[in-house]
Amino acid sequence: MTESTRIRLTRGERGVNGAVRWLADRGIGVAGAQTLTVRGRRTGEPHRVPVNPLTLDSRTYLVAPRGHTDWVRNVRRDPCARLRRGRRDVAVRLIELADAEPKVRVLAAYLSTWGWEVGRLLPAGLSATADHDTLRRHASLLPVFEVVPIVTD
Template sequence: MNDGLLAQQEAGELEFELPVLTVPGRRSGTPRRTPLTVGERGGQRFVVGGFPAADWIRNVRAAGGRAVLRTGGVDEPVQLVELDAEAAAPLLREWPSVTPQGVEMMRDAGVVTDTTPDALAAAAGICPVFRVERDA
């Protein structure tokens, strides 16, 4: 799915531009690119792992959270800090307003039971949430 979005974005076929996270593959070390939705809350950015077994999540964890986030043609070294379930729940509760289509895909895949804020908050501890910090 992400490869398809990435190809569409590179071909100029999307009506919007998604930020692209690049992180080394956990086994190969080869840079892996994944388009992601980045949300903001209180001046901080965050990303949600809507599919908990996704390779990008495992790669980020293996890389100690270090990655590069490309937004609007600009590469930014970042540190992704995984939040505990208690800190993640309020952000997950807001996720349906950040990316309604993404939440529908999560529901359709059986990750969450519904597209409501309560259903997303119930996924805290299952769907990881990462705070995006600028890496020094």
């Protein structure tokens, strides 16, 4: 999977994403899901996707288990976004992790937590029970972002 690979969702996956997003917007986080809103890189219009934030060592991360998807490309263009669950709507900056070792640590924790849900979405050759060496080999295929709240006065 490369930067230019376009991931297409099936009709069923779009329906599930819509339902999870709808529930998260109303404060019912299916297994902790939240809604990420990013600005479209071409249109500037807001785009909303359900995500599974992971807290590790008091930091929050987002992983793109489908790889370099549209929301990832949008965040790379404009790292300012919003995370919402119910009435809680927080402005955040998403900072992509570049180093393989921190990514591998986050990916291992993410797959331990969310592997049951995202295992089928992972790139070929990677599974939800992958060891650190396998994660290291696939780290470039799975973007990882640290979520930093934007503090306003």
